[in-house]
Amino acid sequence: MKWTTFLLLVPFLGLSGLLIILPFAAVVVKSLTTINDISFLLIKSPLQLLSTQFSPQNFVRIFSDSYYRRTLYNTLIVATFATVLCVGIGIFPAYFYAKMTKHQGKIGIITTLPLLAPDLLSCFALWMFLGADGPVNTIFYNTLHIFVQPIDVIGTWQMLVLADFYVLGAYFIQSLGNILKSSDPSIEEASLSLGATPFQTFRKILLPMNASAIVILSLFVFTRTMAEFVTALILGGGKTPVLPLLVYLQLTTYGRGGDLCVASAISVVLVLLTLSTQTAYGYIVKVITRGRG
Amino acid sequence: MVNPVEVELRAITKRYGEVVAADHVNLKVKPGKLFTLLGPSGCGKTTILRMIGGFIRPDEGQILIGGEDIADKPPNERDCGFVFQSYALFPHMTVRNNIGYGLKLRKWAKNDIERKVHEVASLLRITELRDRYPRQLSGGQQQRVALARALAIEPRVFLWDEPLSNLDAKLRDVLRFELRELQVETKITTIYVTHDQAEALILADELVVMNMGRIEQIGRAFDVYGKPLTPFVADFIGRSNFFDGKILNIDQNKDTTQVSCGDQILNAPISPEFRPGDEVMAVVRPEKVSLFFSEPGKDFDNSFRGKLESLSFLGDHIECRAHLQGDIHIAASLPSGQLSTLRVGQEVFVAWRKSDTSLLSKR
Numbered sequence: 001m002k003w004t005t006f007l008l009l010v011p012f013l014g015l016s017g018l019l020i021i022l023p024f025a026a027v028v029v030k031s032l033t034t035i036n037d038i039s040f041l042l043i044k045s046p047l048q049l050l051s052t053q054f055s056p057q058n059f060v061r062i063f064s065d066s067y068y069r070r071t072l073y074n075t076l077i078v079a080t081f082a083t084v085l086c087v088g089i090g091i092f093p094a095y096f097y098a099k100m101t102k103h104q105g106k107i108g109i110i111t112t113l114p115l116l117a118p119d120l121l122s123c124f125a126l127w128m129f130l131g132a133d134g135p136v137n138t139i140f141y142n143t144l145h146i147f148v149q150p151i152d153v154i155g156t157w158q159m160l161v162l163a164d165f166y167v168l169g170a171y172f173i174q175s176l177g178n179i180l181k182s183s184d185p186s187i188e189e190a191s192l193s194l195g196a197t198p199f200q201t202f203r204k205i206l207l208p209m210n211a212s213a214i215v216i217l218s219l220f221v222f223t224r225t226m227a228e229f230v231t232a233l234i235l236g237g238g239k240t241p242v243l244p245l246l247v248y249l250q251l252t253t254y255g256r257g258g259d260l261c262v263a264s265a266i267s268v269v270l271v272l273l274t275l276s277t278q279t280a281y282g283y284i285v286k287v288i289t290r291g292r293g
Numbered sequence: 294m295v296n297p298v299e300v301e302l303r304a305i306t307k308r309y310g311e312v313v314a315a316d317h318v319n320l321k322v323k324p325g326k327l328f329t330l331l332g333p334s335g336c337g338k339t340t341i342l343r344m345i346g347g348f349i350r351p352d353e354g355q356i357l358i359g360g361e362d363i364a365d366k367p368p369n370e371r372d373c374g375f376v377f378q379s380y381a382l383f384p385h386m387t388v389r390n391n392i393g394y395g396l397k398l399r400k401w402a403k404n405d406i407e408r409k410v411h412e413v414a415s416l417l418r419i420t421e422l423r424d425r426y427p428r429q430l431s432g433g434q435q436q437r438v439a440l441a442r443a444l445a446i447e448p449r450v451f452l453w454d455e456p457l458s459n460l461d462a463k464l465r466d467v468l469r470f471e472l473r474e475l476q477v478e479t480k481i482t483t484i485y486v487t488h489d490q491a492e493a494l495i496l497a498d499e500l501v502v503m504n505m506g507r508i509e510q511i512g513r514a515f516d517v518y519g520k521p522l523t524p525f526v527a528d529f530i531g532r533s534n535f536f537d538g539k540i541l542n543i544d545q546n547k548d549t550t551q552v553s554c555g556d557q558i559l560n561a562p563i564s565p566e567f568r569p570g571d572e573v574m575a576v577v578r579p580e581k582v583s584l585f586f587s588e589p590g591k592d593f594d595n596s597f598r599g600k601l602e603s604l605s606f607l608g609d610h611i612e613c614r615a616h617l618q619g620d621i622h623i624a625a626s627l628p629s630g631q632l633s634t635l636r637v638g639q640e641v642f643v644a645w646r647k648s649d650t651s652l653l654s655k656r
Contacts, residue, residue, distance in 0.1 A: 189348055190381035192368040194395035194446055204394075208385045 024271075031058055031264035038260065058265035068246075072269070075242040078157055079225040082164035086221045087214060089165075090172040095202060097177035111177070114170040123234040126163055127154060155239035163231040168221045179213045180206065212285045219281040223274045243270050297325030297480050298359035298449045300345065305354035307340055307506075314340040315351070316506040323498070325480040327473070331493040332503035333529065338486045339454055341503075345484065346375050346452050358450055371450075374443030374481070378455040380435045382427040388414075388438050389423040395446035413441040416475070433464045440472075444479065451476070451483040457492065469495055490530055494518065502526050524653050527576045534582070534623050536575040537655070540567050549594070549647060556619030560594040561650035574653045579612070581649035582625035584635070585642040594647035599623070601639045606632055615643050 032054040062068045097107045114122060128134055130153055141147040153159045187209070191201040207214070229244035236245065243266050250263035300322040307315040314337045322328045330338035343349045345356055347368035355362050363371050383391050392413060393406045401409070414420045417437040427435055436456060443451065456472070457465045473496050476483050487493050493500055494514045502509045502517060502525075510517055510526045521527035524535065538554035543563060550567065552559045552575050559575050567573060583589070589596050599617040611627045613635065623643055627635075635641075 184379060184381065186377040186379050186381040187383065189346075189368065190375065190377060190442075191383070191394070192348075193346060193371075193373060193375035193452075194442065195369050195398040196394075197369055200398065205383055209383065211385070 027264045027267050030261055031268045032056065034058075034261055036260055038254070058261050059269070061262065062265055062269060067241075068266075071241045071243055071246055074157055074160075074240050075226055075244075075270075076273075078160045078164065078240075078242060079222050081157075081161040082168065082225045083218050083222045085161060085165040086169045086172040087218050090169050090176065091207070091214070094173045094176035095180060095206070097173060098180035108174075108177075111170050111173045114166055115174070119167050119228075119230045120234070122167055123163055123231050126159075126166065127234050130154060130159070154235060157240045159235050160231050160240055160242070163235050164221075164225045164228055167228075167231070168224055172217055172221055175217055176210070176214065179210060183210065211288045215281055215285050215288065219278060222277055226270060226273060226277075297482050299324050299357075300450055300482055300484065301355075301357040302341070302345075303355040303357070305341065305344060305351050305356065307337075307344065307349065307351050313506045315344070317354070318506070318508055320501060320508065320511070322482055322484055324482055326498040327476050327483040327485060327496055328499050328501055329485045329487055329493040329497040330501050330503055331487055331490060331497075331530075332509075334488060335505075336503040337506040338488075338503050340506075342452050342454055342484060342486050345371075345450070346373050347371050372446075372448050373450045373452050374446060374448030376439050376443050376451070376453045376456045378458055380427075380439040380456075380459075382435055382438055382442075384427050387424050387426055388419065388430070391427070391438055392423075392441045392445050394442065399446070409445055410441075413445045416444070416478075417441045432460050433468060436460065436468060440475065444475070444481075448481060451481050451485075453483065453485045455487055456485075458487070458489070465489075465492070472496065494530075500530075502529060504529070520651055521576065522653065524574055524576075524655075527574075527651065527653065532579055532624065532626075533576045534579060536577075536621065538573055538575055540569050540571045540573060543567070543569060550652065552652065554619075555621060557597055557617065557621060559650060560647040561652050562648055564652050566654070567652060572655045574655050576651040576653060577623075577645055577649055579624040580610075580626040581645045582623060583644050584613070584615070584625060584627060584631070585644060586640075587642065589642055589644040592646065593644035595650065596642055596644040597621075597623075599641060599643050601635060601637050601641055604632070604635055604637055611635070615641060617643065 033052055034055070034057065035052065062072070093107065093111055097104060097111060100107060117125075130136055130151065132150055132152065132154075137147070137150040141150045153162075183206070187205060188201050191205045192198070196204065226242075227244050229242065229248050232240065232242045232245040233248070236242070247263045247266050247270075250258040250260065250266070252258065254260055300320075302318050302320040305315050305318040305320075306313070316337075318337075318341060320328075320341075330341060332338050340349060344351050345358075347363070347366060347370075351364070356364055358371065358373075368375075383394065386394065389410055392410045396406045396409055410423065411420065414423055417440055419434060419437045419441060422430060422434060422438070427438070430438065439456070453472075457468055460468065469492055472485075476496075485493075485496060487496075497514050499511060500514050500517045501511050504525045510522045517526060518530050521530060521533070527533040527535070536552075536554040536557075536559060538552040538559065541551040541553045541558065543550050545563065548563050550561045550563050552561055552573060554575060561575060577595075583593070584601075585596075597617045599615040601613060602616045602622070603614045605612040606629065608629065610629055611632050612624065613627065614622055614624050616622055625643065
């Protein structure tokens with residue numbers, strides 16, 4: 001490749017360096033210090049850096065403090081359950097979206113609805129709908145007396161899972177549906193001609209054939225959920241903190257107790273979790289596709 | 294092996310809006326025979342195959358396999374071994390598991406599956422490939438695996454949808470004969486769809502020529518080629534010379550029909566459906582036309598003076614065109630050994646026997 005071709009990469013590399021790599025490097029540096037100010041240590045105080053004592057105390061605090069440990073635990077639990085829900089429930093509408101060409105438009109609209117509104121609006125709508133004075137409690141508890149007591153899901157980890165599923169499930173369904181749509185229909189027909197029922201074909205052929213795509217999509221859901229803080233902010237009710245929310249709180253209370261070094265350390269932990277998950281998923285995909293390309 | 298069964302289509306019709314993909318098609322495929330459905334793209338041959346396989350539901354008509362109406366049966370209950378143009382191998386399964394898939398569905402014992410897989414793999418000469426994945430196979434190997442997979446379930450009927458069309462010409466030539474041997478050995482009633490007439494002529498016990506959703510002609514390859522019944526069949530199968538004309542005279546004593554084609558008069562055998570004055574199309578195959586440098590003998594009922602206007606050497610034969618009086622052009626296929634004696638512009642006599650002339654209705 002000619003060196004002039006590499007010039008085309010310069011804008012992208014420049015922006016990446018400026019907006020991703022450098023800022024993140026600064027966050028990593030800050031996470032290893034106790035300099036709780038907003039100085040960009042790598043540039044503003046390079047000389048100060050030389051004399052700074054780096055220590056892992058922010059990370060020790062995160063893993064030793066019971067509050068931070070519970071927050072880490074919440075983050076992983078919510079991400080895991082939201083992913084399981086997306087994959088377990090989302091696979092079937094994805095299949096129907098791909099195969100029912102007659103009703104594809106209608107299925108597409110229903111599965112796309114959550115994507116039309118911003119996450120904030122979706123969470124706000126859920127908060128109103130399932131809240132203490134929302135229509136669910138008003139109808140089933142106050143009016144019909146079907147519920148023995150009002151449902152109180154706001155603030156629970158289950159609510160966060162539901163909200164994340166609502167937002168990310170639509171993406172999962174649409175993406176997997178498009179992948180299934182593009183697969184060779186004669187492979188399914190071959191399965192049917194050999195004696196398989198449609199459900200057997202789905203279970204023995206379609207799912208395994210697209211296993212790597214399902215795994216990759218679930219990875220996306222998992223990592224997105226781990227980084228999701230809008231749902232936790234609106235629906236967590238302060239009772240179910242997650243790591244991204246803690247970062248947000250540390251940043252917004254800077255000067256009033258918020259610790260930017262701890263926020264930086266939490267961010268680094270989140271990134272490491274994401275990288276570990278991606279590595280694990282990569283290994284799983286490799287095992288699934290071994291030999292078959 | 295299974296007992297051969299008959300496949301019958303009764304007035305099968307399929308419409309897609311204004312387009313009629315199959316138009317009241319009637320067909321009987323004899324037990325143990327290989328019928329090829331031949332025709333241009335869009336003629337309905339694959340539609341018919343897929344209706345037999347259960348992937349498309351006909352709008353009208355019946356499909357019977359072994360005398361049983363299967364119209365309401367889903368594909369997985371029709372016991373048809375379908376081989377797809379794209380092979381449709383399961384990419385996440387080895388060759389062994391691809392072949393054994395149908396047997397596993399039928400809850401065969403593991404040992405029996407392994408034995409059967411080995412048996413069909415040996416027949417298709419792919420035993421050494423059993424632990425490979427489809428991606429690791431060549432096109433020809435994939436095709437053999439697809440055949441083995443369909444054969445393993447011991448179907449009542451084979452449905453082959455242009456199985457060789459994705460292969461290179463040389464490999465197609467080899468596999469054609471293998472397919473034919475396989476079908477003859479297993480005696481499974483087979484319907485083979487192709488647009489390649491050479492393939493159809495080589496493989497078929499009987500040929501079904503289709504056009505625009507209708508069957509134009511059914512018969513043995515030799516008969517369809519030698520005696521096309523419609524202009525479409527004459528044009529689609531092989532190459533033909535066409536002459537528009539009118540019946541002048543029918544001589545029962547000489548078994549001759551005289552046809553006026555412009556300034557020329559052709560001699561053809563008597564066809565009972567024609568009368569003097571009927572508009573007809575006379576057809577003669579280029580390989581039935583001979584060239585002479587002087588008036589040919591009485592063996593040739595049709596003889597016309599003309600001039601050679603083009604010569605093409607094609608390896609094993611020569612294609613030439615002659616311009617006759619009355620602005621008639623005729624193509625001839627000659628042995629390549631004659632090339633040295635021919636020149637463009639040469640005066641020649643073009644001749645053929647009346648028995649090699651077919652008369653077709655223009656209606």
